[in-house]
Amino acid sequence: MSEPLLTLSGVHTHIGQYHILQGVELAVPRGxxxxxxxxxxxGKTTTLRTIMGLWQASAGSVTFDGRAIGAMSTPDIARAGIAYVPESMAVFSELTVRENLLLAARGGAPDGARLDWIFGFFPALKKFWNYPAGNLSGGQKQMVAIARAIVExxxxxxxxxxxxxxxxxxxxxxxxxxxxxxxGETTILLVEQNFNFVKNLGDNVCVMDDGRIVHAGAMADLVADEALQQRLLGLSLAAHQ
Incomplete structure (x- = not known):
């Protein structure tokens, strides 16, 4: 078993007077x-934002690819090979779809073959390539946000x-x-509430409650155990099929 790509050990995060993450232990396997x-x-979004350096952990360590990143700036964390798609999408509304992706391409211009690959999943982006991103629907903005994260x-x-x-x-x-x-060996850490979506896609699952990880294991095991679903989440995944 290889070392996890990402590890959080005893991570605490305070936002103002609020103690949000309270000793998070999380390991994300490679690939x-x-x-x-x-x-x-x-505490799910706070966990992602802490990893990305948007909020600083007040205690504990964040290790990515064998390197401590807890004290690094967000731009340096991005340059290390991490991309973040926030729930708010955060597209640049006044810029075109093309300009949004250009900003994310560190080489100055997206690779043509990579763009064709993205258009294969999200053909609307090609159609609206020169439209201001702010004029798109919510779903189309989400496509822009995800495409921007994977343009490289x-x-x-x-x-x-x-x-x-x-x-x-x-x-x-x-x-x-x-x-x-x-x-293609990209590792993904995904916060999601669409259980039918994640049960077919996730390899591993971690459940958070009150700023801590209270369960970690294989997604298949959680999907197969309705009693565990009820205990951890207060619902059955079968109800969402």
């Missing part, structure tokens, strides 16, 4: 898709609620894209 589940307010190969993708508000056809495209990314 896998790990799903982070939990109720609203459990990354070692790790942090993705927060990618299917929120998306049509089923677009979700199918996301599943195909994530599977190809995994096959």
């Amino acid at each position: 896998s898709l790990t799903v982070l589940l939990g109720r609203n307010g459990a 190969p990354r070692k790790l993708l942090l993705i927060d609620e990618p299917t929120k508000g998306l049509a089923p056809a677009i979700i199918d495209s996301l599943i195909a894209a994530f599977r190809e990314l995994k096959a």
Whole structure:
């Protein structure tokens, strides 16, 4: 078993007076898709933002690819090979789709073959290539945000609620894209509440509650155990099929 690509050990994060993460222990295996589940307010988004350096951990360590990144700036973390897709999508509304992707291409221009690969999953991006991103629908903006994160190969993708508000056809495209990314050895840490989506896609699952990881294991084991689903999440995945 190789070392995890990403490890959080005893991570605490405070936001103002609030103690959000309270000793998070998390390991993300290389080349896998790990799903982070939990109720609203459990600390999932804070975990992603702490990894990305947008919020600084007040204690503990974050290690990526054998390197401590907890004290690094967000741009340096991105340059190390991590991309982040926030729940808010955060596209540059006044810029075109093309300009949004250009900003994410560190070489100055996206690779043509890579763009064709992205267009295969999200053909609407090619159609609206020269449109201001702010004029797109919510689902199309989500496509821009994800395309921006994968316009260049990354070692790790942090993705927060990618299917929120998306049509089923677009979700199918996301599943195909994530599977190809995994096959290409991209590691993914995904926060998601669409259980039918993640049960077919996730390799591993971690469940958060009150700022801690309370369960970690194989996704297949959680899917097969309705009593465990009920105990950890207060629901059965079967209800979401």
